[in-house]
Amino acid sequence: MRSPALVARPEVSFEAMDGVLSALGWFLQSESQTPPIIPGEPELAVYVHRGTDTALHYTFNPVLRLRVLEFSGRDALGQWATVRKAVPVLDAPALAALLTSSETREVLLGLLATETLRERASLDRVSALRFHPEFSVSRTAERVLASLVPDGTEEVFQRLKAEKEAHPDRSVLFAHLPGEEQRRQVLRWLIHDYTASNPDIDAVLNSALVDEDAEVRVTAVLAAARLQARAVLPALREANIPTSTREGASPLDRHFYVGLRNVVADLLAGRPPPPEGSPKRERMSPLLRALSGPVEVRNDPQLLLYSLTTPVDPGPPPASLPEALVEREGTYRLRRSGLEASWVPPVEHWLGTEGTLRRVKSPGYFVARVPVSRAAAAWALAASQGPVGTAGPDAEEPLPCTRVEAEQVCEALARIEGVELRLPSGDEWEMAARGPDGRLFPWGNSMMEDGASRASPWGVEKLVASLPQWARDGLLCGGREQPRCASRREVAAEDGSAVGAVRWVVASSA
Incomplete structure (x- = not known):
C-alpha cells in the first residue's frame, strides 16, 4: 500500500507550514544539513507526531516549488486527514488548472503533483501532454502516465489513442480503470x-x-x-x-x-x-x-x-492491535489460528431502512473476513481442549450450525486466542457489510449476478452466500434469500432448527 501523501500549495512557505504542524503536535526531528538553495526553505525534513507512532517526510523541489508531505506509521491515514484540513494543499481543481497552464514550470508542477497524489481525474490531460512541444513536459507526462496506468506500454497507448480518435468526447482512460x-x-x-x-x-x-x-x-x-x-x-x-x-x-x-x-x-x-x-x-x-x-x-x-x-472514506487505521491479532502486508490475522480479519474503522454508518434509518458510529473493531469453515470450526473446538497443530484453511464452505453451536465456536476461538471474541451484534454485521455509504448490498446499489462473490467496502466477503449468518440476540443476517445489508430475521430462542454460519468479531484495543 502506498503511503498517504499531500502536496502543499507552492506559495506556502516552510516557516508557515512548520507553524501549522507544530500547533497540530508535530515535532521537527531533523532537516537537511546542506545549505538550501532558497534561504529558509530546507529540501528535506522529518517530523514525528507527539503521542502517535507516526512520521511525516517533507521534500521540497525549489525549481518547481513542489512541496510533498508523505506520512508513515501507525496513524498515517488519520494524521493525513488532519493535516489536509490545516495546510493549504493542491486539490483536484488546482491540479487541473496547473495542467492547462501556459507556463512550463506550472505544467511540470502539476504533472509531478498528479503523480504523487495518483490523481486520475485528469488522465486524458496527462496523456495529451505527451505531445507537448516542450521536451521536458512531454517526457515527464510519458512517465507520469505510465505510473498511473499499470500496463503503460506503447501498445496500450496506441490502442487508447485509437479509441480516443473514435470517441473524442470520451475519456478512454476512465473506461479502462479496473x-x-x-x-x-x-x-x-x-x-x-x-x-x-x-x-x-x-x-x-x-x-x-x-x-x-x-x-x-x-x-x-x-x-x-x-x-x-x-x-x-x-x-x-x-x-x-x-x-x-x-x-x-x-x-x-x-x-x-x-x-x-x-x-x-x-x-x-x-x-x-x-x-x-x-x-x-x-x-x-x-x-x-x-x-x-x-x-x-x-x-x-x-x-x-x-x-x-x-x-467511500477509508477511515483511520487501528490505533493499536489487540494482542491476539498480527498484521502482515496489510492483512490482519488471529495470531494462533491464522484466521483472517477485516478492520471496520470508527466512522459513521447509515443503518436500517425506511422507518428504522439511523446514523451509527462504529466503535472500531475487527471482523472475520469470511465465515468460519467446517475445518476451522473443528480445529477450534479440538484445540480449545489441547494442542492439535494448526487451523485448517478458512476458504472452504462455512459450517452450518445452530445459534448455540455458533456461540460454542466463538468461545473456543476466544480461549485459543486469549481475547474477547464473539458473534457480532446486528449493527456490527450490517456495518461490516454496508460500509459508510449506505449502499443496498455489500457490492453496491445495483443487482449483480456475481454479487455473492463480491466483498464489502471493508473487504468482508461471503456476506450473502448460501447460508445466513448469526448475530447476537438471535438474529440471522445475510444469505442468498436476504441479500440487502439491512435485512435481519429474528429467531426465537426455543427454535433449535434454525441454522446459520459463524462470523466473529474482536473489539479494537484502543
Whole structure:
C-alpha cells in the first residue's frame, strides 16, 4: 500500500507550514544539513507526531516549488486527514488548472503533483501532454502516465489513442480503470472535490454514461447534475438507464432511475422546475435539493441518492492491535489460528431502512473476513481442549450450525486466542457489510449476478452466500434469500432448527 501523501500549495512557505504542524503536535526531528538553495526553505525534513507512532517526510523541489508531505506509521491515514484540513494543499481543481497552464514550470508542477497524489481525474490531460512541444513536459507526462496506468506500454497507448480518435468526447482512460467499483468511486470523488465541470470531467462523464455497469451510469447522471455538466446532455439523454432486474435495477428503484434521468435532463437543458407551491414541485423538492448539494437522508430514496454521490472514506487505521491479532502486508490475522480479519474503522454508518434509518458510529473493531469453515470450526473446538497443530484453511464452505453451536465456536476461538471474541451484534454485521455509504448490498446499489462473490467496502466477503449468518440476540443476517445489508430475521430462542454460519468479531484495543 502506498503511503498517504499531500502536496502543499507552492506559495506556502516552510516557516508557515512548520507553524501549522507544530500547533497540530508535530515535532521537527531533523532537516537537511546542506545549505538550501532558497534561504529558509530546507529540501528535506522529518517530523514525528507527539503521542502517535507516526512520521511525516517533507521534500521540497525549489525549481518547481513542489512541496510533498508523505506520512508513515501507525496513524498515517488519520494524521493525513488532519493535516489536509490545516495546510493549504493542491486539490483536484488546482491540479487541473496547473495542467492547462501556459507556463512550463506550472505544467511540470502539476504533472509531478498528479503523480504523487495518483490523481486520475485528469488522465486524458496527462496523456495529451505527451505531445507537448516542450521536451521536458512531454517526457515527464510519458512517465507520469505510465505510473498511473499499470500496463503503460506503447501498445496500450496506441490502442487508447485509437479509441480516443473514435470517441473524442470520451475519456478512454476512465473506461479502462479496473473494476466497476473504482469507476464508481472516481465519479463520487469528482462530485466531492469539484463544484463545476470542465472539459476533462465532461469526457469522464461521457464515458461513464455508456459504461457497462448500471450503477456507474446512474452515478454519472447525478454527477452531471451536481457539476452542471451541460455539455454531456446529449449522452445523458441516450444513456441506458436500468429499467429491469436483468439490467441491474431492483424493482423498487427502476422507475426512480428513469424519473431521475428525466429531471436531470430538464435541469441541464435549462427548463424551469414546476412553480413553487404546486403539488408536483412539492413532490420534486427533496430530489431537487439532492441534485444541488449534500443529501438529507430521511427515507430510502434519499439514502440511495446519498450512496450514489458519496465516496467511500477509508477511515483511520487501528490505533493499536489487540494482542491476539498480527498484521502482515496489510492483512490482519488471529495470531494462533491464522484466521483472517477485516478492520471496520470508527466512522459513521447509515443503518436500517425506511422507518428504522439511523446514523451509527462504529466503535472500531475487527471482523472475520469470511465465515468460519467446517475445518476451522473443528480445529477450534479440538484445540480449545489441547494442542492439535494448526487451523485448517478458512476458504472452504462455512459450517452450518445452530445459534448455540455458533456461540460454542466463538468461545473456543476466544480461549485459543486469549481475547474477547464473539458473534457480532446486528449493527456490527450490517456495518461490516454496508460500509459508510449506505449502499443496498455489500457490492453496491445495483443487482449483480456475481454479487455473492463480491466483498464489502471493508473487504468482508461471503456476506450473502448460501447460508445466513448469526448475530447476537438471535438474529440471522445475510444469505442468498436476504441479500440487502439491512435485512435481519429474528429467531426465537426455543427454535433449535434454525441454522446459520459463524462470523466473529474482536473489539479494537484502543
